[in-house]
Amino acid sequence: MRAKTLTKPQGILFDLDGTLLDTAKDLGETLNYVLSTLDMPSVSYEQYRPVASHGALGLLKLGLGENWQSYEVEKLRGIFLDYYLNNISTHTDFFAGMAETLEMLNQQNILWGVVTNKPAFLTDVLLTKYPEFKHSKINVSGDTLTVRKPDPEPLFHACKHMQIDPQQTWYVGDALRDIEAGNRACMQTFIANWGYTQDELPVEEWQADFIIEQPSELVSIIK
Structure with a gap:
């Protein structure tokens, strides 16, 4: 981690x-639905969870295996996105303690927002x-913009809209691209180690300012 005040x-x-x-x-159940249309075996939760933040293409690569390029990937991606849109919150919920953390930020009048690589038609x-x-x-x-993380521009865009200084802003994410974007924006960066953090590079080498294990740690740091 980086040393920073x-x-x-x-x-x-x-x-x-x-x-x-x-x-x-x-996301994983959507992948398994697509695989079922191809009469292919389903993927377990343990297998798809670490890949969940890699988007439809990343999940399809996981399910289709080494020969994924031999399939009509764009057609399958369309099927994936349609099914996911129609089942987008069946099993989804806040991570434990996150809703309470957001409420604490509201109570302390600390502004907050979302910067994701998820396409807007799903995010909205x-x-x-x-x-x-x-x-x-x-x-x-x-x-939203022509670039996305790890480019820092989406973070700058959010700060400009919120009328806050990027150097006085924290960015919390569970992927290396999140930390790269936050560092390039000169923000203080936090790895959400409860998320889908699997990467070839260990989280300790992501150059984040902090690694936190649960959302309530943000509350403790602010207090």
Whole structure:
């Protein structure tokens, strides 16, 4: 981790899948539905959970295996997205302690928002399922701009909208691209180690400022 002085933030930005919401089961069940249309074996929760934040293509690669390019991947991706949209919150919920953490931020008048690589047509539907998101000051999706994480521009865009200084902002995410984007935006970065953090590079080498094991740790740090 990087050594850096911690100050109370003007605002906190969060990744979505694997950080705020545990979407893995709905994404995995969608993958298994697609595989069933091909008469292929399903993938277990233990297998798909670490890949859940890699999007439809990442999950399809997992399910289809080494010869994934021999399939009509774009057609299968369309089937995947249609099914997921129609079943987007069947099993999804906040990670334990996260809803309470967001409420604490509201009580302390600390602004917060969402910056995700999830496409807007999915993000917008998903967030309406949970009333807590009415307090989010901005929701930036993977196609809101022409670039997405690990490019820092979506984070700068969120800060500009919220009228906060990026250097006085925290970014919390569970993927290496989240930490890369946050560091490039000169934010204080937090690894949500309860999420889908599997990567070739160990989290200790992601160059984050902090690794936290549960959302309530944010509360403790702010206090």
